[in-house]
Amino acid sequence: MITLTMNGLPVTVEEGSTLLEAARFFGFPIPTLCHLEGLTPYGACRLCLVEVGRGDKAKLVTACTYPAADGLVVRTGSSRVIRARKMILELLLASCPQSKVIQDLAAAYEVRQQRFRQEYEDCILCGLCVRMCEEQMRAKAIGFRGRGERRSVGTPFDAPSPACRLCGGCMYVCPACQLRCTYHEPEKAICGSCANLSPPCLEKREFDDLMCFMAPCVACEIRKG
Amino acid sequence: MSSEDVSRIVEEHAGKPGGLIGILQEIQARYGYLPPDALGAVAEGIGRSLTDVYGVATFFRSFSLKPRGKHLCSVCLGTACHVRGGAVIAEEFGRALNVAPGETTGDRDFTLETVNCLGACALGPIVVVDGHYFSNVSPVRVKEILEKARNGLDNVEVTTDQRIFPVEVSCPRCNHSLMDPARLVDGQPSISVTVVFAGEHFRLHLSCLYGSYNVESEREIPRDALADFFCPHCHAHLTGGSNCLECGAPMVPMIVRGGGIVQICSRRGCRGHLLDLSGGMQ
Numbered sequence: 286m287i288t289l290t291m292n293g294l295p296v297t298v299e300e301g302s303t304l305l306e307a308a309r310f311f312g313f314p315i316p317t318l319c320h321l322e323g324l325t326p327y328g329a330c331r332l333c334l335v336e337v338g339r340g341d342k343a344k345l346v347t348a349c350t351y352p353a354a355d356g357l358v359v360r361t362g363s364s365r366v367i368r369a370r371k372m373i374l375e376l377l378l379a380s381c382p383q384s385k386v387i388q389d390l391a392a393a394y395e396v397r398q399q400r401f402r403q404e405y406e407d408c409i410l411c412g413l414c415v416r417m418c419e420e421q422m423r424a425k426a427i428g429f430r431g432r433g434e435r436r437s438v439g440t441p442f443d444a445p446s447p448a449c450r451l452c453g454g455c456m457y458v459c460p461a462c463q464l465r466c467t468y469h470e471p472e473k474a475i476c477g478s479c480a481n482l483s484p485p486c487l488e489k490r491e492f493d494d495l496m497c498f499m500a501p502c503v504a505c506e507i508r509k510g
Numbered sequence: 511m512s513s514e515d516v517s518r519i520v521e522e523h524a525g526k527p528g529g530l531i532g533i534l535q536e537i538q539a540r541y542g543y544l545p546p547d548a549l550g551a552v553a554e555g556i557g558r559s560l561t562d563v564y565g566v567a568t569f570f571r572s573f574s575l576k577p578r579g580k581h582l583c584s585v586c587l588g589t590a591c592h593v594r595g596g597a598v599i600a601e602e603f604g605r606a607l608n609v610a611p612g613e614t615t616g617d618r619d620f621t622l623e624t625v626n627c628l629g630a631c632a633l634g635p636i637v638v639v640d641g642h643y644f645s646n647v648s649p650v651r652v653k654e655i656l657e658k659a660r661n662g663l664d665n666v667e668v669t670t671d672q673r674i675f676p677v678e679v680s681c682p683r684c685n686h687s688l689m690d691p692a693r694l695v696d697g698q699p700s701i702s703v704t705v706v707f708a709g710e711h712f713r714l715h716l717s718c719l720y721g722s723y724n725v726e727s728e729r730e731i732p733r734d735a736l737a738d739f740f741c742p743h744c745h746a747h748l749t750g751g752s753n754c755l756e757c758g759a760p761m762v763p764m765i766v767r768g769g770g771i772v773q774i775c776s777r778r779g780c781r782g783h784l785l786d787l788s789g790g791m792q
């Protein structure tokens with residue numbers, strides 16, 4: 286067992302736990318986006334930042350990947366943490382404002398505006414779908430391709446993958462796939478999912494003007510098949 | 511592409527660490543690009559998913575999934591070359607070849623690409639065509655460079671050509687300079703090493719001009735024979751770098767002054783060489 290201090294409280298957790306697991310167990314809320322129980326931690330979204338250490342030495346680390354260690358001093362809601370989280374939420378809103386998941390997270394932190402150039406990304410590269418496909422579906426049909434600005438998620442050669450089980454798991458976990466709910470007006474940052482009970486991509490014949498992150502789209506494949 | 515070729519390459523790399531990149535490099539060296547079928551065959555051969563192999567193949571700039579032209583023309587857009595007008599050079603090449611960076615001309619003659627720093631910043635803007643470095647390139651020289659490439663850079667007269675720059679090298683073990691100012695080759699101090707061939711020791715003087723293959727040897731080494739290279743100062747065995755991409759013989763690594771490593775093929779007459787200036791730049 287490991288003993289550490291969390292928000293001033295001495296807590297004991299099992300060896301091998303991450304700070305996120307420890308915090309959740311003791312009821313300290315930490316927002317996450319790229320973390321999902323059952324998938325390996327990935328540390329892509331940086332939303333789960335917490336502060337570890339004391340005074341000048343204190344640093345921000347991602348709770349979902351940081352292992353709990355004896356004597357660690359952790360703060361999950363210090364002003365520095367909150368400031369960093371708000372900034373990350375602004376950046377997430379700047380890249381993918383249509384995502385219901387991101388909107389909800391931003392709302393919870395009272396982030397109502399962002400100060401950066403507005404983009405409408407189809408994918409925030411959180412890696413949830415890639416891990417879902419590999420670790421839970423054991424298919425490895427999709428993966429990361431390219432790097433830097435050109436990094437993207439999809440199948441090799443963008444061709445329908447024989448390895449894909451058409452399970453829809455990737456779309457289920459995708460925070461950016463919620464963007465389908467904006468119908469074909471991406472500039473509408475407000476999600477319309479309550480008004481659209483079924484995904485418009487299944488109703489419309491031409492999907493071209495709908496934003497969908499995957500080519501080929503699994504929904505389309507299911508419909509065709 | 512023949513699938514036996516690919517499976518042979520995969521087999522040769524079996525069990526070696528970092529195998530995938532080595533395999534892809536070899537396929538790329540053979541075909542000039544990575545054919546889609548080859549990626550599938552590699553995935554099958556090494557028992558990884560095509561998704562993984564494709565991810566690696568698209569991650570590295572040195573791999574290409576599209577067939578490349580006969581000549582590869584890389585214009586440096588690294589910071590140093592950029593401020594010296596690399597972008598204008600790239601544009602000029604694009605105009606002259608009528609392609610955008612990353613594309614290949616319709617006649618499959620040239621592939622144009624832009625790269626980020628080739629490690630020779632002080633000589634920028636740098637353009638590399640078929641492994642030959644051109645330094646201080648200005649837009650007016652673009653046409654001339656392309657013309658030279660068409661004629662075959664290896665045949666261009668060495669001494670009258672400004673594309674070549676001298677390198678100063680030292681022994682990778684004792685770091686003693688291998689330059690011999692008393693013995694000139696191509697009018698420059700030569701690189702002097704000891705070689706052992708057919709049981710005999712003698713001195714070999716190589717041209718220090720990068721791109722020149724002139725050699726002066728105390729004894730004759732027949733073409734295509736392999737010689738063993740030693741440092742004349744610490745007698746360290748120099749042969750044994752990577753294998754030559756052209757002929758597969760072991761290469762001879764030497765430290766370049768200012769950082770980096772140059773490797774030359776140990777086979778007489780083979781022009782295989784690798785210049786990696788990036789690793790050692792401080």
Ligand code: SF4
Pocket residue numbers: 414417418419422424425426427448449450451452453454455456503
């Ligand atoms: S639908 Fe295909 S790509 Fe998506 S998780 Fe399932 S197997 Fe993987």
Ligand code: SF4
Pocket residue numbers: 407408409410411412413414415438455458459460461462498
């Ligand atoms: S497609 Fe969705 S789940 Fe996959 S990496 Fe992009 S945002 Fe994440």
Ligand code: FES
Pocket residue numbers: 316317318319320327328329330331332333334347348349350
């Ligand atoms: S949840 Fe920890 S980095 Fe995304």
Ligand code: FES
Pocket residue numbers: 586587588589590591592626627628629630631634635636
């Ligand atoms: S920036 Fe061009 S060689 Fe370094």
